[in-house]
Amino acid sequence: MKIKSSVENLKWEISGTIYKVLIEDENILQKLENKIRSNIDDKISYETNVKGRMTHWDAFKHDDDFKELISEFFNKCSYYDIFHGAKSKDGLFHFLINNAWGNILKKGEKVNRHHHLGVDYASVLYFDNHAPLYTDAGKIKTERGLIVTIPSFLFHWVEPLDKDIERYTIAWNWSFTKKWDLPGVKEEILK
Secondary structure: OOOOOOOOOOOOOOOOOOEEEEOOOHHHHHHHHHHHHHOEOOOOOOOOOEEOEEEOOOOOOOOHHHHHHHHHHHHHHHHOOOOOOOOOOOOOEEEEEEEEEEEEEOOOOEEEEEOOEOEOEEEEEEOOOOOOEEEOOEEEOOOOOEEEEEEOOOOEEEOOOOOOOOEEEEEEEEEEOOOOOOOOOOOEEEO
8 A cells, every 4th residue: 555645834824703701790700719719739730731820620610600600601792792603593502611720820920822722712710900811813901800712722821920919710611512512411501
């Protein structure tokens, strides 16, 4: 059998949409921030692209306060017609959250440049404006309660913090469910 192969490095432009939603529910923000602080996992802290402290990957996946936040997020998305066409025939959003974790960065700590291929979107909730999110599409200012959602293929990172502060975030990977998703997979459904 004769096989020919080649590798070519080609450059092309990819575009996508970055979504921003502001959650102004201080009660839920305080609850989630406290849960990050009390659920740090020393086994994976500093071992991932997050060069700081973090919770387990699934620390928030089934958390009731996080689910309330997600519900508020999709309600705002629906109101502003974000993710146009993502609702199914029953008028609901059907999606899977793959994982959801918290991060704390201190002075000198950072998040390495990376992407989240394997899901549709990566979202992050900010608890302050201490450091912007850098992406290959540009710099994004952060603020308390801001959720930034980017396409999974967009490279992003956080520069080392230069202030003596703690920067809290919750990040999660998720996808809208597809017709071909396996039956029996537990999905989240929100109006």
